Amino acid sequence: xxxxxxxxxxxxxxxxxxxxxxxxxxxxxxxxxxxxxxxxxxxxxxxxxxxxxxxxxxxxxxxxxxxxxxxxxxxxxxxxxxxxxxxxxxxxxxxxxxxxxxxxxxxxxxxxxxxxxxxxxxxxxxxxxxxxxxxxxxxxxxxxxxxxxxxxxxxxxxxxxxxxxxxxxxxxxxxxxxxxxxxxxxxxxxxxxxxxxxxxxxxxxxxxxxxxxxxxxxxxxxxxxxxxxxxxxxxxxxxxxxxxxxxxxxxxxxxxxxxxxxxxxxxxxxxxxxxxxxxxxxxxxxxxxxxxxxxxxxxxxxxxxxxxxxxxxx
Amino acid sequence: xxxxxxxxxxxxxxxxxxxxxxxxxxxxxxxxxxxxxxxxxxxxxxxxxxxxxxxxxxxxxxxxxxxxxxxxxxxxxxxxxxxxxxxxxxxxxxxxxxxxxxxxxxxxxxxxxxxxxxxxxxxxxxxxxxxxxxxxxxxxxxxxxxxxxxxxxxxxxxxxxxxxxxxxxxxxxxxxxxxxxxxxxxxxxxxxxxxxxxxxxxxxxxxxxxxxxxxxxxxxxxxxxxxxxxxxxxxxxxxxxxxxxxxxxxxxxxxxxxxxxxxxxxxxxxxxxxxxxxxxxxxxxxxxxxxxxxxxxxxxxxxxxx
Numbered sequence: 001x002x003x004x005x006x007x008x009x010x011x012x013x014x015x016x017x018x019x020x021x022x023x024x025x026x027x028x029x030x031x032x033x034x035x036x037x038x039x040x041x042x043x044x045x046x047x048x049x050x051x052x053x054x055x056x057x058x059x060x061x062x063x064x065x066x067x068x069x070x071x072x073x074x075x076x077x078x079x080x081x082x083x084x085x086x087x088x089x090x091x092x093x094x095x096x097x098x099x100x101x102x103x104x105x106x107x108x109x110x111x112x113x114x115x116x117x118x119x120x121x122x123x124x125x126x127x128x129x130x131x132x133x134x135x136x137x138x139x140x141x142x143x144x145x146x147x148x149x150x151x152x153x154x155x156x157x158x159x160x161x162x163x164x165x166x167x168x169x170x171x172x173x174x175x176x177x178x179x180x181x182x183x184x185x186x187x188x189x190x191x192x193x194x195x196x197x198x199x200x201x202x203x204x205x206x207x208x209x210x211x212x213x214x215x216x217x218x219x220x221x222x223x224x225x226x227x228x229x230x231x232x233x234x235x236x237x238x239x240x241x242x243x244x245x246x247x248x249x250x251x252x253x254x255x256x257x258x259x260x261x262x263x264x265x266x267x268x269x270x271x272x273x274x275x276x277x278x279x280x281x282x283x284x285x286x287x288x289x290x291x292x293x294x295x296x297x298x299x300x301x302x303x304x305x306x307x308x309x310x311x312x313x314x
Numbered sequence: 315x316x317x318x319x320x321x322x323x324x325x326x327x328x329x330x331x332x333x334x335x336x337x338x339x340x341x342x343x344x345x346x347x348x349x350x351x352x353x354x355x356x357x358x359x360x361x362x363x364x365x366x367x368x369x370x371x372x373x374x375x376x377x378x379x380x381x382x383x384x385x386x387x388x389x390x391x392x393x394x395x396x397x398x399x400x401x402x403x404x405x406x407x408x409x410x411x412x413x414x415x416x417x418x419x420x421x422x423x424x425x426x427x428x429x430x431x432x433x434x435x436x437x438x439x440x441x442x443x444x445x446x447x448x449x450x451x452x453x454x455x456x457x458x459x460x461x462x463x464x465x466x467x468x469x470x471x472x473x474x475x476x477x478x479x480x481x482x483x484x485x486x487x488x489x490x491x492x493x494x495x496x497x498x499x500x501x502x503x504x505x506x507x508x509x510x511x512x513x514x515x516x517x518x519x520x521x522x523x524x525x526x527x528x529x530x531x532x533x534x535x536x537x538x539x540x541x542x543x544x545x546x547x548x549x550x551x552x553x554x555x556x557x558x559x560x561x562x563x564x565x566x567x568x569x570x571x572x573x574x575x576x577x578x579x580x581x582x583x584x585x586x587x588x589x590x591x592x593x594x595x596x597x598x599x600x601x602x603x604x605x606x607x608x609x610x611x612x613x614x615x616x617x618x619x620x
Contacts, residue, residue: 047619056410057617076413084411090404106317107412151408 005068006031007159007191008053012062015048022048024215025062030193032158035185037202038195040212046195047087049212050163053193054084067158080108083152083160087167089144093137097128097147100136101154108155115154122150125180141168149180159191160184166198174198178205237270237277237296243289244268251283266292318409318419322426331391335434338388342438345377346445355450360581363454364461364556366446377442378552381469382545386505388434389476390497392427395490396481397613402490410618420613424481424606431473439466457558460584464555464591471598472548476501478602482609485616505545512539512546544598551594554587 008030015023023045030036040046051057053064055071055078063070069077091100098119105115123129126146131139139147145165152160162181166174182205184190196202202209203223210220219226241248244263253261257273270280277296284291326332350372354365367378397420400406409419439462447453454462479500483493516535523529540546558581582590 079413086407088404
């Protein structure tokens with residue numbers, strides 16, 4: 001990451017529809033080459049924030065600058081450098097995949113000869129080389145999504161904004177997409193702004209995440225920092241134990257600083273104030289059971305997310 | 315803008331709806347071939363190439379009436395899904411994420427459709443005129459050419475009105491079916507209802523026609539009501555253009571072509587007729603401009619949600 005001006009800089013960005021506040025004064029900074037996960041449940045204001053970043057709707061209040069420009073005042077400067085994959089991307093069904101991309105290239109003023117080479121390369125990258133000359137009407141949802149990704153990259157953007165790109169993809173498709181995102185950021189230095197309501201995927205590829213709830217960013221930072229921040233200040237140790245029994249449970253529960261233990265099948269969970277891994281392992285040994293696996297503080301982003309949203313809902 | 319303009323134009327000429335446009339040109343072919351030229355010639359009228367458009371000899375209705383009735387359908391067909399069609403398809407957000415201004419999307423759509431309409435009207439007229447030349451072995455006079463050019467202009471302006479109406483509907487309504495129905499509803503309202511209401515209004519204001527003054531007032535009220543409607547403007551303008559002798563009476567007396575010939579036997583010049591229809595063209599263009607401005611303002615400020 002370089003120390004140049006941020007690609008996205010939002011200050012107090014707000015959007016109201018009548019009495020309803022969809023986005024409530026969010027602050028955001030996204031740097032060059034960064035992968036930012038914009039998380040939150042449906043209806044939390046993610047898409048509306050994105051629309052404001054692209055000048056597709058005007059902010060009620062606050063400012064946003066994308067690549068140094070105001071998207072409402074100077075939308076073209078923004079759109080030349082930013083690729084946007086809308087939530088439900090559409091193509092002209094009667095045109096082939098390649099024709100659709102060629103049209104986008106024309107709109108971006110890319111010369112024909114250059115465009116054709118780039119289109120072939122991109123279609124290859126999104127694994128649509130066999131469907132190049134097939135009308136998009138015959139594409140599956142996943143194929144459209146991949147074509148959408150090629151479409152977004154055609155203009156060689158500095159920043160890519162993907163609005164819920166995994167929606168409707170199968171698990172293999174999601175893994176593939178995340179691989180592409182990682183590669184874009186690592187190899188080509190393209191910043192990725194990834195909105196999603198699915199978390200597992202996001203924490204894997206994102207440098208930083210922001211969690212939206214009711215129009216506000218309620219948490220922001222790296223996954224590790226967020227985990228620390230939301231951790232209740234204790235340890236959660238998970239073990240896989242073969243041959244566990246009630247006696248083992250009792251001795252684990254009686255270890256110093258342990259608050260709670262639970263077991264289902266071979267999975268044992270210990271909540272404690274201190275790290276009791278060593279003594280827990282000794283206890284397992286002592287009862288003649290076999291320890292297969294042990295992990296500490298294995299809080300996923302999902303735990304945070306769920307915890308946060310349970311709080312937010314109350 | 316130009317990339318989108320050419321794509322739109324290609325769409326109009328490539329898609330199924332172009333069959334409709336082609337149908338119109340084919341219709342010109344049929345009319346040109348079946349109009350009873352012998353009957354026209356024996357009536358001793360002087361403006362052959364104009365009469366071909368207004369005569370009912372040998373054909374069910376005159377070509378002009380046909381254009382006046384069904385032209386709106388073509389204008390509407392080219393515009394009713396201009397904006398909301400892109401929205402439904404999910405391409406509007408993607409389109410507007412490219413470096414082009416919103417107004418160029420709008421303009422490209424309007425001008426591509428307008429050019430299509432102009433090409434269709436011109437082809438149809440050329441087909442009719444060409445066939446008539448072929449069958450009669452005479453060429454139109456300069457007078458006639460001028461008047462026919464005027465007819466082409468007025469026709470394109472008339473169709474442009476319905477196009478603008480349909481594009482406005484496509485901005486205002488999210489659903490393409492709704493915008494098509496709304497446009498057709500407006501076609502009925504502006505095309506037929508106003509004319510009927512004009513008659514009713516005139517009857518209410520001038521119930522008994524006793525003096526010539528009453529008659530003039532009655533007709534004046536009717537024709538002003540008519541001028542609110544683009545169809546009324548169009549029929550008035552075309553009757554001035556295509557009937558150099560009776561047309562200048564400007565609906566003052568409802569006349570069939572040729573009935574006043576004994577009375578007013580000198581035709582007005584094409585220049586004079588064009589001068590007479592100039593306001594009609596201006597009003598039609600102004601109506602188009604108002605509609606476009608309305609939808610333009612709406613579209614420019616609108617939120618483009620995928």
